[in-house]
Amino acid sequence: MIEQVRNALPGAEAEIFTERVARGLTRFANSAIHQNITTETTSVRLRVHRDGRTVALTGRDPETLIARARAALEAAPADRAWPGLTAPAALPGEGNLDEETATATPADRAARVRDFVRAAGGLETAGYVSTTVHRATYENTLGQVAAGGTTEAALDGIARTGTSDGVSRLASVRLADLDGARLGARAAVKARASAHPEALPPGRYEVVLEPTAVADVLNCLAIFGFNGRMVAEGMSFATPGADQLDPAITLLDDPAGPGGIGLPFDAEGTPRDTLTLVDRGTIRGVLHDRRTAALAGAVSTGHYSDAGFGALGSCLHLLGSGAGPADEVDGPEADSHVSALVRDVERGLLVTDNWYTRVLDPKTLVMTGLTRNGLWLIEDGQVTRPVQNLRFTQSYPRALAPGAVLGVGATAVGQPATRLDLGFRAPALRLASWNYTGNAAG
Amino acid sequence: MSDFDEAQVAVEAALAAGARYADARVMHRRYESMHARNGEIQELTQREDAGLGVRALVGDSWGFYAISDLTDIAARKAGRSAAEIAEASATVAGRPVEFTPAAATIDSWASGCEIDPLAVPLSDKGDLLAGATKTAHAAGADLAEGVYQAWDTRKWFVSSEGHRIDQHIRECGGGIWATAIGDGETQRRSYPSHRGQYGTRGWELVTELDLAAHAERIADESRALLSAPLCPAGETTLILGGEQLALQIHESIGHAIELDRILGWEAAFAGTSWLDLTELGALRYGSDLLNVVIDPTLPGALGSFGYDDEGSPAVRRDAVRNGIWTGVLAGRDSAAVAGLPYGGSVRADGWQSLPMVRMTNVGLEPGPHTLDEIIEATDDGILMETNRSWSIDDKRLNFQFGTEVGYEVKRGRLGRLLRNPTYTGIGPVFWGSMDMLSSEIVAYGTPNCGKGQPAQIGHTGHPAAPARFQNVRVGVRG
Numbered sequence: 001m002i003e004q005v006r007n008a009l010p011g012a013e014a015e016i017f018t019e020r021v022a023r024g025l026t027r028f029a030n031s032a033i034h035q036n037i038t039t040e041t042t043s044v045r046l047r048v049h050r051d052g053r054t055v056a057l058t059g060r061d062p063e064t065l066i067a068r069a070r071a072a073l074e075a076a077p078a079d080r081a082w083p084g085l086t087a088p089a090a091l092p093g094e095g096n097l098d099e100e101t102a103t104a105t106p107a108d109r110a111a112r113v114r115d116f117v118r119a120a121g122g123l124e125t126a127g128y129v130s131t132t133v134h135r136a137t138y139e140n141t142l143g144q145v146a147a148g149g150t151t152e153a154a155l156d157g158i159a160r161t162g163t164s165d166g167v168s169r170l171a172s173v174r175l176a177d178l179d180g181a182r183l184g185a186r187a188a189v190k191a192r193a194s195a196h197p198e199a200l201p202p203g204r205y206e207v208v209l210e211p212t213a214v215a216d217v218l219n220c221l222a223i224f225g226f227n228g229r230m231v232a233e234g235m236s237f238a239t240p241g242a243d244q245l246d247p248a249i250t251l252l253d254d255p256a257g258p259g260g261i262g263l264p265f266d267a268e269g270t271p272r273d274t275l276t277l278v279d280r281g282t283i284r285g286v287l288h289d290r291r292t293a294a295l296a297g298a299v300s301t302g303h304y305s306d307a308g309f310g311a312l313g314s315c316l317h318l319l320g321s322g323a324g325p326a327d328e329v330d331g332p333e334a335d336s337h338v339s340a341l342v343r344d345v346e347r348g349l350l351v352t353d354n355w356y357t358r359v360l361d362p363k364t365l366v367m368t369g370l371t372r373n374g375l376w377l378i379e380d381g382q383v384t385r386p387v388q389n390l391r392f393t394q395s396y397p398r399a400l401a402p403g404a405v406l407g408v409g410a411t412a413v414g415q416p417a418t419r420l421d422l423g424f425r426a427p428a429l430r431l432a433s434w435n436y437t438g439n440a441a442g
Numbered sequence: 443m444s445d446f447d448e449a450q451v452a453v454e455a456a457l458a459a460g461a462r463y464a465d466a467r468v469m470h471r472r473y474e475s476m477h478a479r480n481g482e483i484q485e486l487t488q489r490e491d492a493g494l495g496v497r498a499l500v501g502d503s504w505g506f507y508a509i510s511d512l513t514d515i516a517a518r519k520a521g522r523s524a525a526e527i528a529e530a531s532a533t534v535a536g537r538p539v540e541f542t543p544a545a546a547t548i549d550s551w552a553s554g555c556e557i558d559p560l561a562v563p564l565s566d567k568g569d570l571l572a573g574a575t576k577t578a579h580a581a582g583a584d585l586a587e588g589v590y591q592a593w594d595t596r597k598w599f600v601s602s603e604g605h606r607i608d609q610h611i612r613e614c615g616g617g618i619w620a621t622a623i624g625d626g627e628t629q630r631r632s633y634p635s636h637r638g639q640y641g642t643r644g645w646e647l648v649t650e651l652d653l654a655a656h657a658e659r660i661a662d663e664s665r666a667l668l669s670a671p672l673c674p675a676g677e678t679t680l681i682l683g684g685e686q687l688a689l690q691i692h693e694s695i696g697h698a699i700e701l702d703r704i705l706g707w708e709a710a711f712a713g714t715s716w717l718d719l720t721e722l723g724a725l726r727y728g729s730d731l732l733n734v735v736i737d738p739t740l741p742g743a744l745g746s747f748g749y750d751d752e753g754s755p756a757v758r759r760d761a762v763r764n765g766i767w768t769g770v771l772a773g774r775d776s777a778a779v780a781g782l783p784y785g786g787s788v789r790a791d792g793w794q795s796l797p798m799v800r801m802t803n804v805g806l807e808p809g810p811h812t813l814d815e816i817i818e819a820t821d822d823g824i825l826m827e828t829n830r831s832w833s834i835d836d837k838r839l840n841f842q843f844g845t846e847v848g849y850e851v852k853r854g855r856l857g858r859l860l861r862n863p864t865y866t867g868i869g870p871v872f873w874g875s876m877d878m879l880s881s882e883i884v885a886y887g888t889p890n891c892g893k894g895q896p897a898q899i900g901h902t903g904h905p906a907a908p909a910r911f912q913n914v915r916v917g918v919r920g
């Protein structure tokens with residue numbers, strides 16, 4: 001198609017990004033499958049810059065797209081910030097694509113739902129099992145060519161008593177890694193352990209955030225903290241080179257490394273490799289697309305997003321403190337790694353989820369949100385009782401500041417993506433203080 | 443083939459594959475947006491897509507298949523596949539599926555549009571945004587941004603019950619933002635609301651906003667906020683501007699009255715609701731001043747349509763009357779489970795998405811006062827305007843909102859500007875404390891309502907006006 005563009009729009013800088021996404025989603029609620037969906041979508045994005053003007057169009061038919069681009073270019077406003085196209089560069093690989101996951105059927109997903117529901121032992125359940133295959137190609141008039149693909153399989157489910165919910169989640173490149181029975185049993189244990197929660201007064205508490213809650217912290221850091229445009233414009237806390245986080249924190253963006261569920265390039269054709277954002281507490285990198293890189297005098301890291309936020313994270317990986325899988329724990333803690341962190345807490349909270357988190361100020365990254373799906377009081381190293389959900393208002397960088405991270409779980413666990421081409425791998429975290437500002441009374 | 447024909451083929455294929463009910467939507471959507479920063483247009487985006495989504499009910503199990511290939515072969519495959527997926531659903535089966543009754547409808551509907559937004563010259567639209575943001579930047583905003591968005595959606599709906607409905611919905615809107623960056627924080631002012639204003643109207647909506655006329659003011663206010671005193675902490679009388687109240691309605695009433703949440707169908711991700719169906723018609727939701735209406739027939743509002751994505755006609759009905767909860771947002775299957783006689787609130791954000799219960803226009807009926815009268819009647823309180831942050835729990839009870847700006851209210855007059863205002867509360871307690879309501883209703887459009895998993899983006903409208911609340915906790919900080 002790039003030749004068609006060359007011929008139709010002589011002298012233009014142009015790029016074409018083609019995505020093919022097939023997604024199977026099996027949702028369940030009230031312990032039955034109530035939505036079962038397969039979608040197959042193909043989209044072509046054509047971006048053209050000519051005579052100081054830029055247009056980006058999506059559609060399916062190349063000839064129509066080119067005609068639309070020609071018409072739009074004639075009237076488009078000047079684009080003085082055009083950063084140019086990606087020069088030819090090699091990719092780190094073709095991505096992680098598991099064929100069994102790519103060809104999974106509704107029956108394959110339903111089997112995992114059935115196992116989850118049965119393992120919940122009569123508790124009401126809800127959630128989803130999904131399989132996604134994401135293939136893409138890129139080419140531009142400078143000669144950059146890229147192709148790759150990835151798969152993601154995810155299970156996210158809750159079990160419910162009349163007074164509590166318990167959750168378990170797992171995401172992987174491979175559907176085979178999802179054990180519905182194990183995850184259903186885990187959700188049920190947590191639900192039963194959090195039944196009849198008691199009220200707890202708001203205040204500052206030491207916390208152990210399970211990987212499910214840490215995923216939210218990473219999501220907010222990906223959008224607001226390490227967003228290259230926000231850093232360049234003074235809207236982010238992050239200062240490259242500064243020791244702003246605890247030495248226990250090392251954070252990567254690693255879409256195409258082992259276990260990564262992202263494409264090995266972005267919609268501008270920029271290769272993505274493992275990017276160190278935080279190295280033992282020191283800010284080492286921020287995320288850029290071509291525009292934000294030009295703004296900052298940097299190079300693109302391959303994190304273009306058309307979501308309007310600027311460059312966004314693709315697969316954030318907070319490194320654990322050790323290696324090896326965790327053992328299951330028959331209690332509120334998700335696993336033995338979480339349990340090990342709980343053991344050292346004199347008085348604090350075990351948090352399963354941070355939910356509905358919203359930014360109050362991007363620069364300080366003060367967020368408000370609520371706990372969900374299980375919250376327990378920890379006393380003298382033991383989980384002693386479930387407590388009702390609390391609202392927090394907390395600066396995330398301050399919670400991770402030097403001296404504030406008291407422990408990091410041994411292994412990062414894959415968490416489901418919140419959007420296509422975004423995943424998280426997170427260990428549990430033990431943090432010195434988290435500011436809870438409200439409870440069920442207000 | 444016409445687009446009705448492709449949907450018809452899909453429905454027939456699903457029936458042939460064993461479905462006892464099927465419906466199909468062909469959708470064609472064009473979208474255009476432009477974004478300006480500090481007087482420069484950064485990129486023009488135009489998207490166009492089309493595809494087919496088909497639902498099939500086999501026994502008591504659903505399947506949905508969507509494909510962007512609009513051919514006869516693809517349509518047949520889609521219908522057949524939807525039925526096959528439904529059979530897989532039956533391996534973890536639940537309750538019997540029934541529908542509320544619906545008459546077979548053959549009709550067309552189009553939203554009002556005086557000026558086609560996609561036909562307005564790009565240079566005119568660019569000049570508008572570049573000019574407004576240049577003015578705001580020159581007036582002291584570190585970041586001045588502006589955007590417009592326009593959607594042009596055509597739908598063709600066919601069901602095995604005889605529906606054959608086409609709709610043409612045009613939506614557009616825009617807004618500008620000024621951000622001032624201080625040493626330790628940022629402050630932002632927006633016009634006309636925190637996301638802009640949107641409706642099922644043409645470019646005339648954007649013209650009426652007169653963005654350029656407000657650019658300097660919002661820049662001035664963003665800088666002034668950097669040095670304003672912090673909003674005090676404590677309980678006070680709170681006056682909310684109409685734009686903030688629109689979001690309060692959206693989050694703590696609109697989502698709470700979604701029947702799929704009440705029934706637990708969205709429990710895992712979006713959450714449930716504090717409402718119990720056994721209390722419908724009796725539960726006190728708020729003060730006697732609170733009258734909330736579900737009204738997709740409202741001309742020009744962003745949640746307006748002729749028919750929902752199950753072919754149910756748009757109908758106005760009560761949600762809260764004189765403070766008592768009286769109605770829900772429902773689909774035909776959820777309404778049947780609840781024993782209610784109506785659906786009419788099911789929509790999808792595209793051909794590729796499964797229709798689900800979504801807000802339409804959910805908003806207030808007017809009160810007897812004006813904002814000036816409310817301020818004059820307030821001895822000691824705070825006025826908060828323009829949303830900055832929003833968060834509410836999974837039952838839609840415990841909320842915390844931040845607004846861009848606050849003003850002291852002392853002895854019936856506006857006083858000092860206040861920085862970082864927030865307020866928090868519990869839904870029915872908060873609505874129960876509403877003691878004054880303005881008549882100055884505006885239908886605010888919300889173009890990015892998230893729900894479902896994966897999230898769908900819904901377009902909703904919220905008629906709202908300034909109102910006053912007693913004993914509200916304000917000034918929550920991290």
